[in-house]
Amino acid sequence: QVRLVESGGGLVQPGGSLRLSCAASGIIFSIYTMAWYRQAPGNQRELVATITSRGSTNYADSVKGRFTISRNNAKNTVYLEMNSLQPEDTAVYYCNAKFYNDDYWGQGTQVTVSS
Secondary structure, eight states, X not given: OOEEEEEOOEEEOTTOOEEEEEEEESXXXXXXXXXXXXXXXXXXOEEEXXXXXXXXXXXXXXXXXXXXXXXXXXXXXXXXXXXXXXXXXXXXXXXXXXXTTEEEEOOOEEEEEOO
């Protein structure tokens, strides 16, 4: 079975940092485009960052310069390093894996930025 399991979420103060991980199993990880999405209460789910099988990255304007997406194909894991966190970054963060007709989601991990 395909599984995407996020970890690393938690409570952090404004200006702080957090590193999210998403461990994948049941897929040929290296060929998938991986992405992080987030959804805050009352908001639509928004795309945060993507990284292709070739390592090309894209970021939402709201996180550009603060967040970094990376992947380790040997570990079947994608990461999201989040710096200079602000309250508006508070959301459930979801891992996504996509390859043509294949599209999988993790269960999400909560990130709360608050004093």
